[in-house]
Amino acid sequence: MKEIQKLFPSMDGNDFQREELLSYFKTILTKIDELKDPNKLTLGEMPEYTADYYNRVIQNADVPVRGVAMEEVIQKLLKLVEGHRYVNRNYVANAAPLPNIASIIGNLVMVLVNGNNLWDVEGQAAATAEIEVTSMLSKLIGYDESISAGYTTWGGQGAVFNSLRLAIARYAPFSNQHGVPRNLYCFCSELSHYSLYKSVEATGIGVENMIRVKANADHSMNLEDLKEKMEHVIAKGGVPLYVLATMGTTDTFGIDDLVGIKRIAEELERTYGINSIYIHADSAMGGMYTFFNDYDFESNPLRLEENVLEVLKSYQQKFKHIKLADSMVFDFHKLGQTPYTTSLFLIKNRENLKYVDLDAAETPYVGNRGYGSYHTGYTLECSRMGSALAIYASLLAFGIEGYQELLANYIRVNIAFRETLTKEISNVVVTNEVSPITTFRFYPEETKWNDEWNGHLTLEDIMEINQFNDEFAEVIGAERDTVFFGNTKKQRLVEAANSNKRIAVYAHKFFAISPYTTIEEVDRYVGFLKEHLEFFLKTRRRENIIIRS
Ligand SMILES: *Cc1c(COP(=O)(O)O)cnc(C)c1O
Secondary structure, three states: OHHHHOOOOOOOOOHHHHHHHHHHHHHHHHHHHHHOOOOOOEEOOOOOOOOOHHHHHHHHOOOOOOOOOHHHHHHHHHHHHOOEEOOOOOEEOOOOOOOOHHHHHHHHHHHHHOOOOOEHHHOHHHHHHHHHHHHHHHHHHOOOOOOOEEEEEOHHHHHHHHHHHHHHHHHOOOHHHHOOOOOEEEEEEOOOOOHHHHHHHHHOOOHHHEEEEOEOOOOOEOHHHHHHHHHHHHHOOOEEEEEEEEEOOOOOOOEOOHHHHHHHHHHHHHHHOOOOOEEEEEOOOOHHHHHHOOOOOOOOOOOOOHHHHHHHHHHHHHHOOHHHOOEEEEEOOOOOOOOOOOEEEEEOOHHHHHHOOOOHHHOOOOOOOOOOOOEOOOOOOOOOOOOHHHHHHHHHHHHHHHHHHHHHHHHHHHHHHHHHHHHHOOOEEEOOOOOOEEEEEEOOOOOOHHHHHOOOOOHHHHHHHHHHHHHHHHHHHHOOOOOEEEEEOOOOEEEEOOEEEEEEOOEEEEEOOOOOOOHHHHHHHHHHHHHHHHHHHHHHHHHHHHHHO
């Protein structure tokens, strides 16, 4: 057993074992640092992802009969890291975080004491941190911290699933015994995240009972369409159970009007005498902007520029109403820059948890003892990681102002990017409002965006422009080691002049997510696009000539 014990941290805190562990950490940090290059996206060289890459991995994988030395374990791990994308200034693709130092330390503490967030007796650090961040963030968004509740769960998607489960159990407490009623309906924007799609599948509500609501030009949910569709459901005997209000769509940062949604829900409840409709604010993408809910735009303590302030002011008008929702989520591992998975699901009224909590008789080995007073029998996980520790550490290290600066910079960079892009390139159009994300679309010749989203182009025209953007995405995707842009195949849906089907338009995406993405870098980003676009247009024209001749 002596050899096996060497695989563990010490029992008594002796210097020798600590130094050994530290030396491993130091090797790993040093080796990863050696792979960093601010001019590249990847840590070292990207492996050759040939068609049979993963097949070879499968064939060569075996558990060693005898354990290998720790140095070799480290070597193998570092081999995996080689070619890894690293969220530095060249990464402008998606909401992928570069975990901040406080969150790394918080995570480390979580791992070292390895508390189980299921029960405070088994994980008191995580339990206290979870309660603390729940209270901190409840106060920030305007939930009453003495009646709210919160727990970390498996992502923004987990929050959607958890909220739907609460909605079902609140409407039909008997459903836990008898199964889900057949006449429940959920509503979401046609641009919402697929989290709800999966959740209606998994809860048994069924995808056919998930109603997609049209989006407005600003990518928010169209409230007339919402109301019409809800009334239609009521008219045929259905129950409008749940509305997903997206606060920052994943690709375009559209923000739904919570006040409007709440008003419609209450109106219908009164008119038809129906139960309260559950509203979950899917704030996985945008939730961090609640950090500006109390920002004083008059005195502007952070001295933010006028054009940045304007955007943030409009966000404040929307996000200050998030407290109207029955639940919401903070996805710190998106704009909050913490490691996966650090998502806090916040519930306005903890009473709702009683519908999903397990009966004491069903949890024989934890909770409901004289000792311990925090037992999360209502979560879908049993054992739970203490990721509240990483959130807690980040909140302390940044403070409200630190996060405000980080979040304001995303906006600042996007404004500069938009200006430079449209100044430098003529056949491009920016297709969403100013936000941490810019979506843009190129055209083979002049831009046709106005005709496109007003429904004047034919299906074939739109498809051809989609194809053009798709091909260009492949071109710059191959060069992603220089600058990695994102793209989406469903930026929004538009009508076509010759079809009654709504058509998804493709767009490129600039996502200013890294703290190293600053306005000084903007010329380089646009220069990269311009250079590749010119080359693409040239080769494409040549190909067309060859095809035609
Ligand atoms: C990213 C995202 C999700 C899913 O969040 P995960 O943390 O990846 O599970 C859900 N909704 C929206 C709007 C998102 O942007």
